[in-house]
Amino acid sequence: MSEVINALNWRYAVKQFNPEKKVSKEDLDTILAAVRLAPSAYGLQPLKILVVENPELRAELRSFSYNQPQVTDASHLLVLCTFNEITEATIEGMIEFTAEARGKSVSELSRFQEFLKGAILPMDREEMKRWNDHQVYIALGHLLQTCAHLRIDSTPMEGFQSLEFDRILGLTDKNLHSVVVCPIGYRSDEDAYQHISKARRSLDDLVEFIS
């Protein structure tokens, strides 16, 4: 079986991390670099990744995560956030760094900029929130897959109270809200879930070829 499938069979949603084992800075940098490379609609990247290291803060966050131990015991706690709102300034900023990355002037991208403003700014707040939240899950996919390749454990988690996380982490004032949480680290030998077989729908049921 290919290394990709081996890695994905190896990963599972860890319930119990080994609090003694830490992810190295080099591996953390690789994981964050992979998240940065995630695609996003129009390349807008409405994301912010918080790496929460402070133990007291993590204990507080755990109390708003149905007491799930991964929040405090994993090596690092990543909180994946998105913008509450995409503003004109967001679009202009993205055009600027895109122009710079591609050796163009901002004026050469002005038609694209106007197109984006016309497509995005009229969205109502709910629609924009839904749209932005989707971008976070693509980044989560990169995160989980990269961790698996590095044989670093991870747990995607929606079992937390996002409004409380936003309050504790001071996100609202920064035009951000939390969408999904992902502790990363190393599984504990005691975590019984590592021995449970993967339960997935068959490929025949999942996939349909239309020729």
Ligand SMILES: Cc1cc2nc3c(=O)[nH]c(=O)nc-3n(C[C@H](O)[C@H](O)[C@H](O)COP(=O)(O)O)c2cc1C
């Ligand atoms: C968006 C999302 C939210 C999840 N939330 C939690 C969670 O809060 N706590 C938890 O222990 N597992 C959580 N999981 C893990 C799933 O239960 C798990 O991925 C699924 O049962 C498949 O098992 P496996 O990942 O071990 O193969 C979540 C998974 C996803 C994708």
